Amino acid sequence: MARKGESIRTINVAVVGLSGVEKDKGHAGIGKSCLCNRFIRPHAEDYNIDHISVLSQTDFSGRVVNNDHFLYWGEVLKSIDDGIDYQFSLIEQTEFIDDASFQPFKGGKMEPYVKRCTATKISSAEKLMYICKNQLGIEKEYEQKVLPDGRLSIDGFVCVFDVSVVPSRSIEKQVDFCAAILNNILKTKKPVVMVTTKNDESNDSFVREAHKLVQRSEYKGNIPLVESSSHENVNIDLGFLLLAQIIDKTKLRLKIPSYSEAALARKEIMDAASDAFMRLIRIHVTDCHALWSQTQKKLNSHKEWIHFVQLFGLDGTQRLFKRHIKKLKDEQMAKQVARYMEMLPDVLHDLIPVLL
Ligand SMILES: Nc1nc2c(ncn2[C@@H]2O[C@H](COP(=O)(O)OP(=O)(O)OP(=O)(O)O)[C@@H](O)[C@H]2O)c(=O)[nH]1
Ligand SMILES: [Mg+2]
Incomplete structure (x- = not known):
């Protein structure tokens, strides 16, 4: 040596x-x-x-x-x-x-x-x-x-x-x-x-x-x-x-450590990296029309992003990004539905006299 x-x-x-x-x-x-x-x-x-x-x-x-x-x-x-x-x-x-x-x-x-x-x-x-x-x-x-x-x-x-x-x-x-x-x-x-x-x-x-x-x-x-x-x-x-x-x-x-102890420690590291990555994404990606390529350019110098890609690869990162975008879309849709529901009594009120 x-x-x-x-x-x-x-x-x-x-x-x-x-x-x-x-x-x-x-x-x-x-x-x-x-x-x-x-x-x-x-x-x-x-x-x-x-x-x-x-x-x-x-x-x-x-x-x-x-x-x-x-x-x-x-x-x-x-x-x-x-x-x-x-x-x-x-x-x-x-x-x-x-x-x-x-x-x-x-x-x-x-x-x-x-x-x-x-x-x-x-x-x-x-x-x-x-x-x-x-x-x-x-x-x-x-x-x-x-x-x-x-x-x-x-x-x-x-x-x-x-x-x-x-x-x-x-x-x-x-x-x-x-x-x-x-x-x-x-x-x-x-x-x-x-x-x-x-x-x-x-x-x-x-x-x-x-x-x-x-x-x-x-x-x-x-x-x-x-x-x-x-x-x-x-x-x-x-x-x-x-x-x-x-x-x-x-x-x-x-x-x-035994395999199960080491695997558990590894899982904790991965869970912590996922949490940090999701916090980063939630702060920076609020528009459900955000694109993967643009987001990647914008965030790939953040330490949370780098660490997550090291652990999960780019495919894994893109998967989580897509899931976040879907959530944003679902939330937007839910908000829209809630708005329509709010308007519904007024609409019905306007419509019912006509129907009667
Ligand atoms: N489930 C599982 N499969 C593994 C793991 N490591 C290797 N393999 C699989 O085992 C097979 C052989 O792996 P290699 O690393 O090429 O084995 P090797 O000892 O280098 O083989 P030779 O050099 O040809 O003697 C591949 O299909 C690997 O994907 C592991 O950690 N888990
Ligand atoms: Mg070999």
Whole structure:
């Protein structure tokens, strides 16, 4: 681990966990890419749920994949309340599958994934940072960041374990695969944190299996477990920050809330952001004919607006705006009806003598 200045430490992390052909990983991956995406680019607008796995030969040899079985996700700065900043560099160790043969691409000396993914010296000349699936083939249209010096020295690992039910993947298989990875990580003497993914769709017995795995005697209680959901953005930073603290040998360690505690805290943040956003909208948008584009231009520098878009994305923001406009229209209509009702006795009074 390199020390940058007084209070910024740089930490290089490899995210690892079950990967491979469908026979090994089942119908879907375990959530490594989504976890990396949420950690590096947490805002709703930058989060994608679909990442690269099965590729064409052209994409495999493009500069993002660069004929490797790992992705370079770039850097992110995160702070802990006690004033320490960590700059993380992140790679994801995966296994890319050829869309022609449905077998892993062959490149150089191919060790089995469980061994290869625990490498602590990573190198790939001119490799570009991965951002999203659409980037492949049109790299110039995205930020182009190169893996510095073409290499990275890994300080610690985040080992991912999926606690949701995925068709064609048995829990025993995942436990065995994960244990093999953890055993190989132990040999590197680098610290590891286990992060369970997809807790928004968790299966209780799978959650228990994950806890049982890290409690095996050979791990001597040295592997903390964090329960996360990338889709719900719950407990994402925690696993990485804990790893940084272990690497940094800090005395104080972050507390690990359970998934339900962390999800509740997250909901409170989202509710508060929604309330603040609605207050802003109520003050500034009083005309039911207000347009989304104009409102966006007018309000997008307000902190309440920015925070809400970060959490809910532009689609979510527009949905709430539309709901507000509908409410304004309903209110206007109700006022009009009330006015007509007020006038009704007079109108009737005028009409009845005529009718009589
Ligand atoms: N419900 C739920 N689904 C998730 C979550 N994270 C990932 N997924 C889904 O799981 C599938 C696989 O996710 P990836 O992140 O691509 O998995 P991976 O481990 O990177 O897969 P490979 O790199 O191909 O081994 C996708 O369909 C994701 O949308 C989550 O937090 N909750
Ligand atoms: Mg992946």
